[in-house]
Amino acid sequence: xxxxxxxxxxxxxxxxxxxxxxxxxxxxxxxxxxxxxxxxxxxxxxxxxxxxxxxxxxxxxxxxxxxxxxxxxxxxxxxxxxxxxxxxxxxxxxxxxxxxxxxxxxxxxxxxxxxxxxxxxxxxxxxxxxxxxxxxxxxxxxxxxxxxxxxxxxxxxxxxxxxxxxxxxxxxxxxxxxxxxxxxxxxxxxxxxxxxxxxxxxxxxxxxxxxxxxxxxxxxxxxxxxxxxxxxxxxxxxxxxxxxxxxxxxxxxxxxxxxxxxxxxxxxxxxxxxxxxxxxxxxxxxxxxxxxxxxxxxxxxxxxxxxxxxxxxxxxxxxxxxxxxxxxxxxxxxxxxxxxxxxxxxxxxxxxxxxxxxxxxxxxxxxxxxxxxxxxxxxxxxxxxxxxxxxxxxxxxxxxxxxxxxxxxxxxxxxxxxxxxxxxxxxxxxxxxxxxxxxxxxxxxxxxxxxxxxxxxxxxxxxxxxxxxxxxxxxxxxxxxxxxxxxxxxxxxxxxxx
RNA sequence: GGGGCGGUAGCUCAGCGGUAGAGCACUCGGCUUUUAACCGAUUGGUCGUGGGUUCGAUCCCCACCCGCCCUACCA
Numbered sequence: 001x002x003x004x005x006x007x008x009x010x011x012x013x014x015x016x017x018x019x020x021x022x023x024x025x026x027x028x029x030x031x032x033x034x035x036x037x038x039x040x041x042x043x044x045x046x047x048x049x050x051x052x053x054x055x056x057x058x059x060x061x062x063x064x065x066x067x068x069x070x071x072x073x074x075x076x077x078x079x080x081x082x083x084x085x086x087x088x089x090x091x092x093x094x095x096x097x098x099x100x101x102x103x104x105x106x107x108x109x110x111x112x113x114x115x116x117x118x119x120x121x122x123x124x125x126x127x128x129x130x131x132x133x134x135x136x137x138x139x140x141x142x143x144x145x146x147x148x149x150x151x152x153x154x155x156x157x158x159x160x161x162x163x164x165x166x167x168x169x170x171x172x173x174x175x176x177x178x179x180x181x182x183x184x185x186x187x188x189x190x191x192x193x194x195x196x197x198x199x200x201x202x203x204x205x206x207x208x209x210x211x212x213x214x215x216x217x218x219x220x221x222x223x224x225x226x227x228x229x230x231x232x233x234x235x236x237x238x239x240x241x242x243x244x245x246x247x248x249x250x251x252x253x254x255x256x257x258x259x260x261x262x263x264x265x266x267x268x269x270x271x272x273x274x275x276x277x278x279x280x281x282x283x284x285x286x287x288x289x290x291x292x293x294x295x296x297x298x299x300x301x302x303x304x305x306x307x308x309x310x311x312x313x314x315x316x317x318x319x320x321x322x323x324x325x326x327x328x329x330x331x332x333x334x335x336x337x338x339x340x341x342x343x344x345x346x347x348x349x350x351x352x353x354x355x356x357x358x359x360x361x362x363x364x365x366x367x368x369x370x371x372x373x374x375x376x377x378x379x380x381x382x383x384x385x386x387x388x389x390x391x392x393x394x395x396x397x398x399x400x401x402x403x404x405x406x407x408x409x410x411x412x413x414x415x416x417x418x419x420x421x422x423x424x425x426x427x428x429x430x431x432x433x434x435x436x437x438x439x440x441x442x443x444x445x446x447x448x449x450x451x452x453x454x455x456x457x458x459x460x461x462x463x464x465x466x467x468x469x470x471x472x473x474x475x476x477x478x479x480x481x482x483x484x485x486x487x488x489x490x491x492x493x494x495x496x497x498x
Numbered sequence: 499g500g501g502g503c504g505g506u507a508g509c510u511c512a513g514c515g516g517u518a519g520a521g522c523a524c525u526c527g528g529c530u531u532u533u534a535a536c537c538g539a540u541u542g543g544u545c546g547u548g549g550g551u552u553c554g555a556u557c558c559c560c561a562c563c564c565g566c567c568c569u570a571c572c573a
Contacts, residue, residue, distance in 0.1 A: 012542055013508055013524050071534075078530035095530060112523070125531045149509040149522050151534045156509085158565045170509095214572065259572050260499090269573070355570095416573060447572085472573050485566095496564065 017144045020109060024142065035117035035138055038064040042087035044122065045130060053124035063132060065090060066117040066140060068169065071150060074108055080131075083116065084169075091131045092118050098135050106139075112150065113143030161493050174488075177481045180299055181489055184477055185252060187295040188272055197248040197274055202237035204230060204254065210455065211235030211394070213447040214257040217267075230256035235394065235468065238275050239423060240458045242466050250274035252473065263485040264415060266474065267494050275468040280422045281406045284467045285383055288410060288418060289318050292381070292476075299480050307413045307482055310379055318381040318410070323363075323370050326384055330374050339366060363388030363403065378411035393433040393449060395421035413479055420469030427459035 044063060048056065067083035067090075079094040096104045098120070110116060119136040148154040153170035160167040160174070167174045193199065207226070209216035211233030219228050234251050241249050252272045259265065276284070296303055296314050303315035321329060324339045338344040345365040349356055352372050356365060367388065378384075386404040389397055395405035407421035424430050434451040441448035477489040487493035 011508060011524095016524065073532050073535045074529090075532065075535080076529040078532080080532045080535080082533085091533080093531075097530085123531095125533090127531080127533075129531090129533075131531085146508045146523055149534095151522070152510045154509075156505090156565085158505090159509095161565090166509095212573085255573085257572070260570075262569090262572090263567080265572065271573080419573075470573085475573070498564075 013146045014144055017111060017142065017146075020111070021142045021144065024139070029139065031142075032138060032140060035066060035140055036064065037066045037085075037117065038062075040085050040087035041065060041067065041083070041090035044090055044132075045088065048122055049130050051124070053128070056122050056124060060121045062119070062121050064117065064119045065132065066115065068115050068143075069110060069112055070147075070169075072110075072112060077104070079104070079107060083118065091125075091129055092120070092134050093123075093125070093131050094134045094137065098133055099137055103137055107137055110139060111143060111146075113145070113147045114139060115141035115143070157487075158495070161487055161495055162498065164491050177477070177483060177489060178491060180481050181477045183299050184295055184480060185473065187298045188291065188471075188473075189252065191291050191294055192250050192274060195248070197250045197276075198246055200238070200241060200246070200249050200251055201253065202234045202241075202251060204256075206231050208450050208452050208454075210449055210452050211237075212255075212257075213391075213449065215259060215446050217256050217258045232257050233271070233470070234273050235470070236452060236455045238273055238468065239463060239466065240455070242275050242277055243458050243461055243463050247277035247464065248275070261494060263487070264475065264478075266486050266490055269486070269490075270473040272471045272473055273468065275423070275466055277464040277466045279467045280465070281385075281408055281420060281467050284420045284469050285318070285320070285408055285410075288420070288469065288471075289381075295476075296480060305480065305482075307379075307479055308484055310413065312413055312479070313380050314412075316380070318383055320383045320385055320408075322386050323366050323384060326378070326382070327366070327370050327374050330377050334369075334373075339369075345369060361388060361390045361403075364390055367391060375411060375416075376414040379413055382411045383408045384411060389433075392421065393437050394424055394430075396424045396426075397429070415475060416472070417475050417479070418469055418471040420467065423463065423466040423468050425459065425463035425465060427456055430459055431456050 067085035071082035205228040209229035216229040392405040410418035437449040
């Protein structure tokens, strides 16, 4: 392919590099792919950084590495360059003595960003830096566009998100966030599979959106001539699997919600959902504590972590409050008696400019007050328990008070991280609650659920007593990597087209 | 959706009514142990887009586009 197409954003540097590429082609160079490396940079540092210069002189160690040239220092007849591969960086030293004048002259033409392969032997420089003395050098890929500035890297947030590869090339911190993300997911997966949970994949395209209160994305299947919804939650499918006898299942996958974007919301986000038969929401809270301590310790090496300058302590037992207990604990002026008084709640919400509906139940008003006054204060892990049935259409009713449910939400660093409950396995109650949701949808609530007759039929075969939970993976990654925005932990966050 | 801030060279950033600046990168020259190498000389711009005000606009005004932050819905 030697088309002469000139990109719209061409510039002088680009043109010079295209001309270099053209000359290379004329010498027969054609993106060689036969080069094989013996090591990555980090392996060499680990094995040889501590060796004395004489050691490396007496027994020559020959290696082959490849990587992107990030720094280059030409000093007449000798050159240093720094190559970067997946593991890190290592310096190479190039002189005519070892590779010949012709090869040295070619090397001088290589640009920052070019990908090269080097064979040579290790030595230590005067400043004791492990370096490869090049004996053979080959250009593997010509880079036509100049890299971002070598010292500051890429700082423009828009460009970091749109051209993540540049962020990854130039910012070590970005690379680290995404390798940590991988380790977090691996840790959760191992934790669950060790406890006999089976990992499954359920549909992303749903004929009926369900399992959460949210507005869905709509797509269309041509052959079936039907609209489908990108899933807002896998919940109802995972519970069908429990009915089918998969008593411990989990899924780590994407959910899609057609709502606003923010530093904490991306339209597609990753959720861990897991279901365990013959357990209840108390069991899941215990399991959650264990799992979060395990992943935090594995990934950060500590149970006391710092998030945006605030200490978060995952070592102490997680706090447990009902909604009203939490409000009263952080705002003693709101007494229990007051919080049970509709008139008082309406007065407080009006004072805070919170809009609510006259049809909202007492518990819904308490939730609104909690979200406004208390949620952001829950820095250390805190379970908020026993949410009103009104806003929990899939959760089992509490045995002592049918208006509340056996449910919890886990808050860390002032935001919701997990949501779990004892599952509603009374098919008739579930049918009634779907019917109520359908009424609310009719009344204009766009996030209310749709009556799912297929799910009711499944429930009618019998769902064992089960507890289930969802954990927002992106938010967990934010917490454990101290990232302020969800866009920092999603490789390609949603942006408007350029 | 509302409010605030921003968009100037490939990148990082100054400038703010009077011919557009620096560092890095690029090009050329010098330099055989450099470290964001260094020294010297160059090159590089529809100042986000479109209108308006003005003798003159990157700068002031208006609209729009894109981004970030806060806020609202939500996880």
